[in-house]
Amino acid sequence: MIIGVPKEIKNNENRVGATPAGVNELVRNGHTVYVQATAGEGSGFADEEYANAGATILPTIAEVYAIAEMIVKVKEPIESEYSLIKDNQLLFTYFHFASHEPLTKAMIERNAVCLAYETVERPDRSLPLLVPMSEVAGRMSIQEGAKYLEKPLKGRGILLGGVPGVRPAQVLILGGGVVGTNAAKMAAGMGADVTILDTNLARLRYLDDVLPANVTTQMSNGYVIRELVKTHDLIIGAVLIPGAKAPNLITRDMLKTMKPGTVLVDVAVDQGGCIETCKPTTHENPTFIIDDVVHYCVANMPGAVPFTSTQALTNATLPYVVQVANKGWKEACANSEELKKGLNVVNGKVVYKGVAEAFGLEYTDVNTVL
Numbered sequence: 001m002i003i004g005v006p007k008e009i010k011n012n013e014n015r016v017g018a019t020p021a022g023v024n025e026l027v028r029n030g031h032t033v034y035v036q037a038t039a040g041e042g043s044g045f046a047d048e049e050y051a052n053a054g055a056t057i058l059p060t061i062a063e064v065y066a067i068a069e070m071i072v073k074v075k076e077p078i079e080s081e082y083s084l085i086k087d088n089q090l091l092f093t094y095f096h097f098a099s100h101e102p103l104t105k106a107m108i109e110r111n112a113v114c115l116a117y118e119t120v121e122r123p124d125r126s127l128p129l130l131v132p133m134s135e136v137a138g139r140m141s142i143q144e145g146a147k148y149l150e151k152p153l154k155g156r157g158i159l160l161g162g163v164p165g166v167r168p169a170q171v172l173i174l175g176g177g178v179v180g181t182n183a184a185k186m187a188a189g190m191g192a193d194v195t196i197l198d199t200n201l202a203r204l205r206y207l208d209d210v211l212p213a214n215v216t217t218q219m220s221n222g223y224v225i226r227e228l229v230k231t232h233d234l235i236i237g238a239v240l241i242p243g244a245k246a247p248n249l250i251t252r253d254m255l256k257t258m259k260p261g262t263v264l265v266d267v268a269v270d271q272g273g274c275i276e277t278c279k280p281t282t283h284e285n286p287t288f289i290i291d292d293v294v295h296y297c298v299a300n301m302p303g304a305v306p307f308t309s310t311q312a313l314t315n316a317t318l319p320y321v322v323q324v325a326n327k328g329w330k331e332a333c334a335n336s337e338e339l340k341k342g343l344n345v346v347n348g349k350v351v352y353k354g355v356a357e358a359f360g361l362e363y364t365d366v367n368t369v370l
């Protein structure tokens with residue numbers, strides 16, 4: 001198959017759809033890979049490395065789209081890319097269609113085949129191509145939180161791990177899933193005093209087994225949260241209710257009960273946030289302050305660490321990309337329930353129920369297009 005890797009052109013997106021190692025794997029499987037010049041620059045990969053791995057470098061995005069049967073990228077195509085998409089071209093990337101009607105309609109109109117990373121789903125309902133970004137965001141939440149606890153950045157001026165003779169910071173994590181567990185590991189490793197809350201008792205049992213002794217697990221409920229926010233220095237929002245807006249676990253009135261300089265990092269901001277006062281922010285301007293409480297609510301946290309994020313993402317996507325390239329999308333999806341769930345829009349038809357429902361579009365059973 002002929003595979004194209006364009007440079008991401010969405011604002012501040014420095015990740016890339018394939019690493020030189022990924023390109024090499026595709027080439028070894030007998031495929032031809034075209035990479036746009038400087039596509040990997042933001043993630044630390046030079047054109048020369050792609051060329052050495054077996055790719056052909058093309059100077060423009062138009063040439064990559066024109067030659068490729070499958071486009072492998074990171075973010076959804078933006079408006080200026082729509083006209084580059086060819087009839088029947090396969091795109092494998094994050095789409096997040098349900099929150100983007102113009103994109104959905106454009107892909108229908110272009111007669112594209114859209115495989116979305118975010119809806120590839122394992123039989124246990126886990127989302128293997130979302131997990132790596134949650135791992136990055138969870139770990140990063142502590143790094144960012146520790147930074148904003150510094151006095152010049154308007155935090156309490158407390159060192160996360162303390163020092164001998166001085167108590168460490170207290171970190172509260174709401175949600176013990178992928179983000180929360182990764183946050184807990186980092187905070188515990190830095191020596192903080194960590195409490196992690198979840199509503200799932202089986203999950204709390206697991207976390208209690210695997211996390212170090214400076215992490216305490218507690219059942220999540222409104223009463224407990226209201227008490228704990230009064231004493232904690234850094235609070236991480238990491239809850240998810242699949243398919244729904246995040247619940248507001250920290251309400252506006254609770255801010256007044258927190259210590260001045262407390263830092264809130266609402267990682268769940270991309271699902272509406274679990275802290276009432278959180279509104280999405282950007283890497284250029286990540287924080288704002290309400291009632292002396294610092295709010296960090298960046299919706300695309302992994303974008304700040306593209307070197308790590310690109311490799312984490314492509315480690316997860318590559319086996320699927322190879323399957324699709326080897327078999328073609330129809331056979332690959334027909335043989336894999338996981339990949340089949342990734343199909344969202346196929347040749348003008350919406351084959352993912354949630355997307356059709358979001359915009360009142362006609363839904364077509366995915367099996368009829370295979």
Ligand SMILES: NC(=O)c1ccc[n+]([C@@H]2O[C@H](COP(=O)([O-])OP(=O)(O)OC[C@H]3O[C@@H](n4cnc5c(N)ncnc54)[C@H](O)[C@@H]3O)[C@@H](O)[C@H]2O)c1
Binds near residue numbers: 135176177180198270
């Ligand atoms: N901002 C970013 O850049 C970024 C990056 C990656 C993920 N995220 C977001 O982070 C959030 C968490 O993702 P995840 O992968 O960890 O999800 P996950 O499904 O692995 O974990 C969510 C956890 O929240 C728990 N939960 C649900 N309701 C709760 C409640 N009331 N109190 C406490 N816990 C509760 C669940 O039991 C589950 O263990 C999602 O909204 C995801 O989209 C954001």
